[in-house]
Structures are given as structure tokens and as C-alpha cells.
Amino acid sequence: MVTATTPLETELLRLAGSVPDPELPVLTLAELGVVRAVRLRGADAVEVELTPTYTGCPAVEAMALDIERVLREHGMREIAVRTVLSPAWSTDDITAEGRRKLREFGIAPPRMRTAAEPVPLELGPTRTRQARTESVDCPHCGSADTELLSRFSSTACKALWRCLACREPFDHFKEV
Known part of the structure; x- marks a missing residue:
């Protein structure tokens, strides 16, 4: 749920959302779906709600600093970036454009699930052909025709897979 009510809030939301993700710079924060709301708190004061991909995400501080920098460059003097954990971020929040960019960047995007469909959790051997x-x-x-090599990759939100057809390894953005 992304919210902005005035034309200025809409523009500030666009600016905050245009910030590249520090861990996946091919995506913007809007494409990743982590910028949730922008609210004016005065003529040059704004509050931005940011929902991290997971509670312990180490990139939240970098995201907040980058959002502050962009909004300052556009005339905002007071900027508060607030971490909001509810509702929790889901991989369903990644936009279609974000999924396309992940695929082009060589990362398998998360699968779309219906709201009622649970995310499967399987414990077992690390290397498995699915x-x-x-x-x-x-x-x-x-x-x-792919196989899971490791449940964790370059970041905790990705798993390492290998294609058995072209033999290339690739990251898969896990569904949450």
C-alpha cells in the first residue's frame, strides 16, 4: 500500500522511490516495493515510511540516508525516514518492472503467489533438484531444469541455483 495525497507528496514519493536499492542497484526502492508512504509535515518537512525486506535488513540505514539526500536536493529541510514493519514486506510487493529487471540482471525473480497460498518451507539437503x-x-x-546449490547466496534474501541446461549459476530472490 503506497500512499500520497497531495501533488507534492506524490512527487516526493516518486523521488524517494527513485533511489536505487543499495544491495540490488538495478532496482529502485519503488520497484522493490519498500517505500510505503510520504507525508508532508510542513512546507519543507516530510516523513517517509520504509518497510525493509526483512526485519534485520542491513541496508535500511543506507536506504534512509539516500532518501534523505534526494529529498534534501529537492528542497526538503526536515526529513524523517521511519521504519514500518506492519504490514510486513512481501516479495509480491516487487513490481512487474522490478521482476523484469531482476531477470535481465541474471537473478530469478520470486514467484507470484496468491494471498491464500503459503510460502513453502522445506528442510532437507542443501543441494536438491526441485x-x-x-x-x-x-x-x-x-x-x-535447475537445482538448488545453497539456500543462501550473496544476501540472506537470495538462494544460489544452477541451471542444468546452460550450466550457469544464478541467484533466486526468495519468496516471502
């Missing part, structure tokens, strides 16, 4: 219904399509060649 059943066809649970495969992650390779962002390089599109093959569904």
Missing part, C-alpha cells in the same frame, strides 16, 4: 512444479526458471536461458 520437482517441475517447484523449479526456478533460469534467468539466462529460461530452462526449468
Whole structure:
């Protein structure tokens, strides 16, 4: 739920959302879906609500500083970036454009799920070939013939996979 009510709040929301994600600079914060609201608190004061991808996300401070810098450059003197944990961020918050950019960047985007569909959690061997219904399509060649190499990759929100068709490794943004 992204909120802005005045034309200036809409513009400030656009500016805050245009900030690149510090861990995935191919995506903006709007495409990632973490900027939730912008509220004016005076002629040159604004509050921005930011929901991290997970509670302990180390990039929140960098995001907040980058948002503050961009909004200061556009005339805001007082900027408060507030972390909001409810409602929790979900991979469903990533925009279609964000998913496209992840795929082009070589990261398999998270699968879309319905609100009633739970995110599966499986414990077992690290290296597993997934059943066809649970495969992650390779962002390089599109093959569904892939295997999980590690449940964690360069960041906690990604897993490391390998395509068995083109043999390329790739990250998959986990569903949350």
C-alpha cells in the first residue's frame, strides 16, 4: 500500500522511490516495493515510511540516508525516514518492472503467489533438484531444469541455483 495525497507528496514519493536499492542497484526502492508512504509535515518537512525486506535488513540505514539526500536536493529541510514493519514486506510487493529487471540482471525473480497460498518451507539437503512444479526458471536461458546449490547466496534474501541446461549459476530472490 503506497500512499500520497497531495501533488507534492506524490512527487516526493516518486523521488524517494527513485533511489536505487543499495544491495540490488538495478532496482529502485519503488520497484522493490519498500517505500510505503510520504507525508508532508510542513512546507519543507516530510516523513517517509520504509518497510525493509526483512526485519534485520542491513541496508535500511543506507536506504534512509539516500532518501534523505534526494529529498534534501529537492528542497526538503526536515526529513524523517521511519521504519514500518506492519504490514510486513512481501516479495509480491516487487513490481512487474522490478521482476523484469531482476531477470535481465541474471537473478530469478520470486514467484507470484496468491494471498491464500503459503510460502513453502522445506528442510532437507542443501543441494536438491526441485520437482517441475517447484523449479526456478533460469534467468539466462529460461530452462526449468535447475537445482538448488545453497539456500543462501550473496544476501540472506537470495538462494544460489544452477541451471542444468546452460550450466550457469544464478541467484533466486526468495519468496516471502
